[in-house]
Amino acid sequence: MRAVNDSPLIREFVTFGKSETCPIIDMHAHPGPFHGSYLPHASVQGMLHTMERAGVTRIVCCPSEALMADPDMGNAVMQRTIDHHPQFLGYWGVNPNHPDAIRRAIADFEKARGFIGFKLLPDYHTCPVTSDRYTPVLEHADSHRLVNLIHTWGYSAYNSPQMIEQVATKYPDAIFLMGHSGYGDFEAAVRVAAEHPNVYLELTAVYVAHDFGMFPTGSGTPVPIGSCLQVNGVIEHMVEHATSRKIVFGTDLPWYSPHYAAGAVLFARIDDEARRDILHGNAQRLLENSVVSPGSL
Numbered sequence: 001m002r003a004v005n006d007s008p009l010i011r012e013f014v015t016f017g018k019s020e021t022c023p024i025i026d027m028h029a030h031p032g033p034f035h036g037s038y039l040p041h042a043s044v045q046g047m048l049h050t051m052e053r054a055g056v057t058r059i060v061c062c063p064s065e066a067l068m069a070d071p072d073m074g075n076a077v078m079q080r081t082i083d084h085h086p087q088f089l090g091y092w093g094v095n096p097n098h099p100d101a102i103r104r105a106i107a108d109f110e111k112a113r114g115f116i117g118f119k120l121l122p123d124y125h126t127c128p129v130t131s132d133r134y135t136p137v138l139e140h141a142d143s144h145r146l147v148n149l150i151h152t153w154g155y156s157a158y159n160s161p162q163m164i165e166q167v168a169t170k171y172p173d174a175i176f177l178m179g180h181s182g183y184g185d186f187e188a189a190v191r192v193a194a195e196h197p198n199v200y201l202e203l204t205a206v207y208v209a210h211d212f213g214m215f216p217t218g219s220g221t222p223v224p225i226g227s228c229l230q231v232n233g234v235i236e237h238m239v240e241h242a243t244s245r246k247i248v249f250g251t252d253l254p255w256y257s258p259h260y261a262a263g264a265v266l267f268a269r270i271d272d273e274a275r276r277d278i279l280h281g282n283a284q285r286l287l288e289n290s291v292v293s294p295g296s297l
Contacts, residue, residue: 009272013262018055022276024262025283026051028149028179028204028250029061031081031088034068042254044081044088051087054258058087058287062119062149066093071101075108082114089287091119091149096133106140116290117146117175122158124151129159130166142171147290149202152178154185161188168196175286177202177248186234194242200282201238204250207264235268235278244274248283 012019033042041050051059061081066074071093078090092109096102109115118137122129129150141148152159161182168176181201182189193199238247251261265278 007272009275010266022280023057024055024279026056026059026251027248027283029059029253030064031061032063034064039254056258060089062091062093067121071095071098090115094118094120094137096127105137117148120150123156129163138171141174145173147175149177149179152182154182161192165192168199180205190238190242193246201247202250204252239270239274244277247278249279
C-alpha cells in the first residue's frame with residue numbers, strides 16, 4: 001500500500017480542489033429547506049454550486065419534504081429537479097405513516113423519471129424496517145433490483161444493522177445502502193455488508209465524531225457514548241473487512257460538506273484504487289444497473 005502522501009489522486013485534489021479522473025458521486029442528499037435548521041446552501045442552485053466546487057458530478061437525493069411532510073409533494077419536487085438538472089437523480093420518498101401514498105407508490109414510481117429506488121427513514125417514522133408496511137415497495141425493489149437508501153443507526157429498535165440483515169436476506173435482489181453505516185455499531189454494519197452481496201455501507205456522518213451520549217437517536221434509543229467519541233480508522237476498518245467495493249460516498253448535503261467528506265476518504269490509510277471505488281466506481285456501477293431513466297452517466 002502506498003504512503004498517503006504518495007497518492008496521485010490526493011495530489012490532484014489538493015492542487016485543483018477536485019479530480020477530473022475521479023468525479024465524485026454522492027449517494028445521499030436532501031435538497032430543499034428543513035424547517036428549524038439553518039442550511040444556507042439547501043436550494044438546488046446552492047447545492048449545484050457546492051457540487052461544482054467539490055467535483056461532485058452526480059447526486060442522488062430525496063427531499064426532506066417527501067420524508068417529513070407530504071410524500072406526494074416532496075416526490076413531485078424531486079421529479080421537477082431531476083427534469084431540469086441532469087446532475088440529480090432521486091430516491092422515491094416513502095413514509096409508512098401515509099398509507100395512501102404507500103398504496104400508490106409503485107404506480108407513481110413506475111411513471112417517474114430518473115428515480116433509482118426508494119428512501120426509507122424508519123427511525124424518524126418510528127416504524128421498523130422489518131414492518132409489513134414497507135412490503136409493497138421492497139417487493140418492487142426486489143423484482144427490479146432497485147437501490148434503497150435506508151437510514152440506519154446502531155442499537156436502534158427501527159433500523160439497526162441487524163434489522164437490515166433481515167430485509168436484505170428476505171429481498172436478495174434489492175440493493176440496500178445502509179445510510180450512516182449503522183452509526184455507533186460499525187462492526188455489525190461492516191459484517192452485514194461483508195456477508196451480504198446486496199448490502200453496501202454509505203458514509204454520511206461516518207467521518208464526523210458525534211457525541212450522542214446525551215441525545216437519543218430518531219428512535220429514542222441512546223447510542224453508547226463510547227461508540228461515538230472517536231471514529232478515526234473506521235474507513236480503513238470497512239475496507240479491510242468488507243472491501244472497498246462495498247462502500248459508497250454520501251454527505252447528507254446540504255447538512256455536511258463534500259469537501260470534508262472527500263478529505264476523510266482521501267486521507268484514510270487506503271490506496272488510490274480503494275479511494276476511487278468509494279468516491280466514484282461503486283456508485284457508478286449501481287447507477288448503471290438501476291437507474292429508471294439513465295440519461296448521461
